[in-house]
Amino acid sequence: MKELFLKRLRVVFVVISIICLVTVSFSANIGRVHADTAVKEDYYTVLKQLTEQVEKEDHTPLQEKVTWKFKWLVFTDVTFNQENATPEHRTLDSNDQRYAKVVADDFKKSLEAANPNILVDIDLEMYTTPIQVTTSNNDFILHESQIADVLAAKVPYGAYDSIFAVSDSLGGGGVTKATYYSDITRGAAYSGIGLSKLHVNNYPEHSTDRTIEYSTDIALHEFCHQMQMAGLIDSYPDVHGSTTYGYTNDPKNGWMKFYTDYLTGNVKDPKTGKLIGIYPEMWRLTPRYLQEIVPIIRGGIWGFRPSGETDQSIDVLEKVYIPVDYKNMYGSSWFDFYFKVGSEEIGANNIKSSNTNVVQFLNFDNAIARMKVVGTGEATLTFPTKNGSYTYTKQVVIYDGKAAQVAVNSLFEAADVNQSS
Numbered sequence: 319m320k321e322l323f324l325k326r327l328r329v330v331f332v333v334i335s336i337i338c339l340v341t342v343s344f345s346a347n348i349g350r351v352h353a354d355t356a357v358k359e360d361y362y363t364v365l366k367q368l369t370e371q372v373e374k375e376d377h378t379p380l381q382e383k384v385t386w387k388f389k390w391l392v393f394t395d396v397t398f399n400q401e402n403a404t405p406e407h408r409t410l411d412s413n414d415q416r417y418a419k420v421v422a423d424d425f426k427k428s429l430e431a432a433n434p435n436i437l438v439d440i441d442l443e444m445y446t447t448p449i450q451v452t453t454s455n456n457d458f459i460l461h462e463s464q465i466a467d468v469l470a471a472k473v474p475y476g477a478y479d480s481i482f483a484v485s486d487s488l489g490g491g492g493v494t495k496a497t498y499y500s501d502i503t504r505g506a507a508y509s510g511i512g513l514s515k516l517h518v519n520n521y522p523e524h525s526t527d528r529t530i531e532y533s534t535d536i537a538l539h540e541f542c543h544q545m546q547m548a549g550l551i552d553s554y555p556d557v558h559g560s561t562t563y564g565y566t567n568d569p570k571n572g573w574m575k576f577y578t579d580y581l582t583g584n585v586k587d588p589k590t591g592k593l594i595g596i597y598p599e600m601w602r603l604t605p606r607y608l609q610e611i612v613p614i615i616r617g618g619i620w621g622f623r624p625s626g627e628t629d630q631s632i633d634v635l636e637k638v639y640i641p642v643d644y645k646n647m648y649g650s651s652w653f654d655f656y657f658k659v660g661s662e663e664i665g666a667n668n669i670k671s672s673n674t675n676v677v678q679f680l681n682f683d684n685a686i687a688r689m690k691v692v693g694t695g696e697a698t699l700t701f702p703t704k705n706g707s708y709t710y711t712k713q714v715v716i717y718d719g720k721a722a723q724v725a726v727n728s729l730f731e732a733a734d735v736n737q738s739s
Contacts, residue, residue: 361611365550366634368599372551377583380435380598387606388440389478389506391468392418392513393460393485395448400455408458408486410513415444417522418484418513424524424534429541432578436601443472458487460510462495462503473504479604480507480544482537487512490536494543499605506605507547509540528570535572542580545596549617549658550603553594555585563588614703615710617658621686622646637696637713643720644691652680652690655699655712661685665704673697676716694718 371378394410410418419442426438451464460483462469473481481503492511499505517532519525530538539557546554555563563585565576579585583595618632625647632638632655644651657664666682676695680688687701694716701710 361613361616362634364599364603364611368550368597368603369634371597371599372553372583372594375583375593376597377593378598380602383435383437384601384604385437385439386429386480386601386604387478388438388480388482389473390418390422390440390442390482390484391465391472392442392444393449393465393483394444394446396458396460396485397448397450398453398458399450400453400457403455406458410486413522414486414513417515417518418442418444420522420524421484421513421531421533421537424531425537425541428530428534428538428574428578429581432582433598433601435598441478445472458485459491459493459512460485461493462500462508462510466502469502469504473506475501476505476606476609478504478506479606480541481509482540483508483510484513485510487514488516490514490516490533492536492540494540494547496547498544498548499609505609507544509537509544511536511540530571530574532572535574535577538574538577538581542577545581545600548600548603548608550600553587553592555580555587555594613660613710614663614708615657615660615701617660618710618712619656619658621654621656622648623653632712635712637715639715639717640691641719642691642694642716643718644716652688654686654688656686657701657710660703660710663703663708664701664710665706668700668702668706670700671697672700677714689714691716 370376392410392415394415396408398406398408400406422440422442426440429438430436445468449465449468451460453461453464462481462483465483469481490512492509494510495503495508498507500508511533514533514536515521517525517528519527525531542557546557557580560573560576563576565573565579567573568575576585580595583597584593585595586592587594616633620630620632620638623629624645640653644653646653662685664682664687669679669682669687671677671679671689673695674697675693676691676697677699678690678692679699680690682688687699689699696713696715699712699714701712703709
């Protein structure tokens with residue numbers, strides 16, 4: 319009896335091993351991506367660290383100070399040529415310019431108070447040359463495309479993490495570019511905000527009855543958007559959904575509490591009960607730093623998976639496991655990889671599979687790479703850039719789930735036969 323028990327126990331271990339081999343790959347955050355360059359490995363290492371911090375709700379402060387460099391350009395003379403309305407000429411006088419400095423300092427103090435290990439370095443400049451921009455009706459916020467020439471002249475590429483373009487706007491308001499950084503914004507995140515005199519009682523100095531100015535509240539709102547645009551995780555709170563998280567507008571301080579909780583990872587998700595937002599490790603990944611370590615091609619996704627299965631991130635997977643009898647959501651045997659960033663850099667003619675008896679590359683169209691399962695085994699898929707400077711690499715294992723099940727059954731049958739004999 320004891321011998322039979324030990325044999326069956328060994329079989330159980332074999333079964334567990336096979337199950338783990340097949341299923342472990344479907345965890346979106348396990349292991350490290352296969353790294354073909356040191357830069358790529360560094361990026362996915364830090365990405366894995368911050369993902370684990372969020373999953374564990376670990377708010378351990380950064381061990382070292384991290385500096386965020388801001389460029390605030392205050393436009394003192396702007397003519398907004400509206401689409402279907404009379405042009406609006408907006409100016410900022412000496413008092414307005416003084417007040418812009420108050421708001422910038424307010425912004426700095428608010429961020430540093432919420433995050434003791436963050437140093438906010440603001441380079442504030444008054445841009446006094448008159449400019450004219452074409453805009454839609456009643457839009458008096460400066461978009462990055464409207465001031466591209468000014469940015470190119472005033473902002474050295476890669477010198478800053480964040481740009482704020484400030485212009486006169488009675489009601490405030492703001493806009494944030496929907497990418498973390500770009501060429502037009504000189505490698506920095508970007509927001510345009512309106513300088514407003516609403517809710518002030520000590521102009522042009524800081525109000526005596528508010529912790530932060532109304533215009534500072536706007537700047538914090540747009541900065542939350544900037545941090546969200548990093549796209550490092552999936553659990554960012556909705557910047558426009560403060561009330562859904564239980565926050566209310568403070569007549570004296572606006573939504574400051576929500577924004578500071580957002581920027582410290584302390585917004586409670588009512589659906590999961592988890593604390594979400596910007597965790598300490600995310601602050602380390604400034605746009606300047608990310609440009610040094612981020613691979614050109616990233617954000618790999620396994621899409622069009624079988625019905626009921628969501629798209630899966632593959633960047634942090636060492637290997638992608640796919641059954642040999644795989645059928646996608648359309649019932650076909652091909653599978654698709656696409657990339658959130660850098661797909662336009664991929665040289666379609668150079669995409670290869672190292673083992674076409676396992677996986678065949680079919681085509682690359684509309685930023686989607688399509689492959690076909692051929693047989694069991696392992697293949698390395700490579701996606702080089704057009705200029706050959708970088709290659710995104712992913713290992714794919716095609717396994718036979720039915721054969722594995724047969725092997726497991728055989729082990730049980732063998733154990734029974736041995737016991738009977």
